[in-house]
Structure formats: structure tokens, C-alpha cells
Amino acid sequence: MQRTRPAIAEFADKTATIAVVGLGKIGLPLAAQYIRHGRGVIGCDISPQVVRGINAGRSHVQEEPGLDEEVAAAVSTGRLRATGDTAQAVREARVIVVIVPVMVSDAHEVDFRAMDAASAAIGAGLGPGKLVIYETTLPVGTTSSRLRKALEEASGLTAGEDFLLAYSPERVSSGHIERDLRTYPKVVGGINKESTAAAEAFYRSVLGAPVMTMASTDDAEFVKLIETTYRDVNIALANEYARFADEHGLDLTSAVAAANTQPYSHIHTAGAGVGGHCIPVYPYFLMRGAGADGLTLPRRSRAINDGMAEYAADRVESEIGPLAGRAVLLMGIAYRGDVKEHAFSTARLLRTALERRGATVYAHDPLYDDREITALGYTPFRPELAGEIAAIVVQAAHSAYQTFDFTPFAECRVVLDGRRGLDSAAAAAVEAAGMRYLYIGDGRRAGDGAR
Ligand SMILES: NC(=O)c1ccc[n+]([C@@H]2O[C@H](COP(=O)([O-])OP(=O)(O)OC[C@H]3O[C@@H](n4cnc5c(N)ncnc54)[C@H](O)[C@@H]3O)[C@@H](O)[C@H]2O)c1
DSSP states (O other), X not given: OOOOOOOGXXXXXXXXXXXXXXXSTTHHHHHHHHHHTTOOEEEEOSOHHHHHHHHTTOOSOOSSTTHHHHXXXXXXXTSEEEESOHHHHHHHXXXXXXXXXXXXXXTOOEEOHHHHHHHHHHHHHOOTTOEEEEOSOOOTTTIXXXXXXXXXXXXXXXXXXXXXXXXXXXXXXXXXHHHHXXXXXXXXXXXXXXXXXXXXXXXXXXXXXXXXXXXXXXXXXXXXXXXXXXXXXXXXXXXXXXXXXXXXXXXXXXXHHHHTTSTTOOOOOXXXXXXXXXXXXXXXXXXXXXXXXXXXXXXXXXXXXXXXXXXXXXXXXXXXXXXXXXXXXXXXXXXXXXXXXXXXXXXXXHHHHHHHTTOEEEEEOTTSOHHHHHHTXXXXXXXXXXXXXXXXXXXXXXXXXXXXXXXXXXXXXXXXXXXXXXXXXXXXXXXXXXXXXXETTOOOXXXXXXX
């Protein structure tokens, strides 16, 4: 076959169409970012509902400010359209950005099914002169082996020769993706120099942020895994400090604030556990395969952080006595405040820990309706149950909780803030309502007076 080697600058050209494969919480804001930089985007998704909604000018991603308007405008001007036919979109595009999920099962096995299916569809439409960039977080070696093979098999082309292939971890967080894309350096590694240069040129043309090139796709994959695992390990250390603080009557929050004034100290925040589909998941990507036995701290940190739900339940019990036969209100089933996302939420571990002690657990979350709360396996809280609640555990620091009315909870004696998320006015409102306000690492023991 005739080799077609496109000029690197073509990938930065405004006329080069971009296919974004996976139009979820990250993919749709990415499409909007490229459109803001004058590019045309074809979004690909296997969900007919997502495709229909976007083609009708509606964003299904609610967390990003202004995205609704941007999607409506981009669809009406023809800069954005969605399709379920990934192969056809790839035929029409010059650059293909892949951001479909790779998850772990409850047994911590990596689940590549969505990524394999997306890669087969991309390969079916792949032609010479295109650039494929994977952005989904991946175990080291996935792009250069599994995904490269899938693309080559489906297309009959050779990566690095006929088409270019790179990996660039997506490091943004839901809720402020536009800001993160503008400011976080974009890390890029290709399977060869040309792939790296093409991906670098592409990102320089669509992001305001600096681009950092790595020696290979493996190196770029490694970056995301070590930055996320670092956070899990750091939180585990904070959690061990919290237990120590509670044991010794010390306040961890003020100690960390003081310690972190030393520029080399970056201690994170202790809490009831670590949720979401990144921080508690990517250590398992890292700990997979050859050489993983040496990763003892990440393994231990996972156990420490997952053990914090039991610790939270212990603290509630040490405050009000055995929980058997008593009702507990779990505030927040989302994995973190103000984001409607419940993947690997600590709420699950807390519910198990509380129920293991015989408590009846009711769940509240302003971002989910009762039907959704029930579908996730929780019993929704109803206001008429307030008088039965013996304890409250705040699991997600939703801003709505700053003004939550704690006064109807006449029998409740304790609010354990698992995120240290209530501000001083809300904490004062809790105490004014006759309950003790506790958080992980506050050093307060049952029977202690106010500090
Ligand atoms: N959500 C975050 O905060 C975040 C942050 C940084 C990086 N990431 C990375 O982004 C990835 C995607 O996360 P997300 O939050 O956007 O997920 P999401 O579940 O919101 O969206 C994924 C989309 O991909 C679609 N999809 C699944 N299989 C497909 C296929 N074969 N072809 C086309 N579309 C397919 C789904 O229908 C869905 O719309 C994560 O796995 C992670 O690696 C996520």
C-alpha cells in the first residue's frame, strides 16, 4: 500500500475534522473545547439517547457551566453533530480522540469491553493519514499493545506508518473542565516521534495549556496512574493521621493547615473514604501485571481508605452507643459534593458498615430523586422519618448541605461530617440543634466538651 505521510501541521489545521468517540461527562466538554477553537466535531456514542439529544441541541452533561448553550449553538451552526456510526465518523475525520470508559469490576479486574468495541469500530473506518489519540486512563502498555493491535487488525493498516497513534491522559475534573483544559499541562506520548509530534501540534491548536511530550505512550499512561495513586496514598496517610489525632485528642485539620505552610508538605484531607471512578480505581490499573508486587504502599493505602467507612461507623457508635435497631441518615450518595456521579461512592461502604451494626440506613441526596436513590439500592429518606433518626453521617459535601435544616431531627445526637465539608455556620447550626458535630480527625471523644 502507498504510505501517506501527512504534514504534522495538518493536524492543527482548522479544517481538519475531529471525531470524539464517547460523548460522556468528559467527551462532550472536549468536543465543546475543540469547537471553541474553530474546529468541526463529529461526536460518536453507542447511546442512541445521547446521539438524539445532542443532535437536538441538548447537552446531557449538567455539571459544566455554559455547556448547554455551547452545544445548542454548535449544533445549530453545524460545527457539532452526533452519530452512532463511529466507523463512518472516523472516515470523515482527520483526528480521532477516544474517551470511552475503562472500569474495574468489584473484584478489581480491568474491564476493557467498551474500549475494545470502540477500537474495533475506529479501526473499521481508519484510513491512511489519520491520527488516533486515546485519552481514557489505561494500564501501562495498553495503547502500544492491545489498542494498537485492535486498530491494526480492524483496518489492515500499520500504526506509526499508515496512521499515527498517541496517548494523552485526560486530567480534568468534572465541574470545571473548561478551566482545567486551559490550565493543566497536556501530557502526550506517541508510539513514534511522528505520532508524538502530530498529537502535540493538535493539542497546541485546541488548548490554551502547555503541552508536555513524553518518550512513549507507556510513559504518558504511567503519568496519570502515578498522579492519581499518589493522591490515594496521600489520603491514606491523612487517614492514619486522623485516627492518631482522634486517639490523642488532637485536631488534624488545623495541624494539616499549619504543616502545609511548609512548602514541601502537601498533606491531603482525611475522611470517610475515597470514591469516584478515578482515585480508588487507578491504583488497581497500576498494580496489575508484572512488577506490581513491589507496589506495597498503593495496596496498603487502598485497604486503609476503604476501611474508613468502618471507622466512621465506630465513631458514631462510640458517641451514641450501639446502632442496632436505630436509624441513621446518610447524607450524600454521590461520591463527592455537587457532582451527580456515584461510581465507587463511599456511601456504599458506609451503608454496609452501618447495616452490619444493625442500623437502618436512610439515604438523602439533593442531586438524586427517590426513584434513582432506590434504583441504587438505598432507602430514600422522607421528612416524616426525621424524628426516628439517631445519627447523621455526611458523606458528600454538597453545597446544599450548608443550609440544611437540622432542627427536625429531635432524637439525633450526632452529625459525623465524613468530609469536613460543613462550614462553621452549618456546624454551629448542628450544635444549636442539640447534636454534636464531629469529623474524622477532630480529636473529640464521647463525653468531651466543645473544643
Ligand atoms: N469523569 C471524570 O471526572 C474523568 C476525569 C478524567 C478522566 N476521565 C476519563 O474519561 C473516561 C470517560 O469518562 P466519562 O466520565 O466521560 O464517562 P461517561 O460514562 O460519562 O461517558 C462515556 C460515554 O462513552 C459512551 N460509550 C461507551 N462505549 C462506547 C463505544 N464503544 N463507542 C462509543 N461510545 C461509547 C457511553 O455511552 C457514554 O456516553 C474515564 O474512563 C476516564 O478514563 C474521566
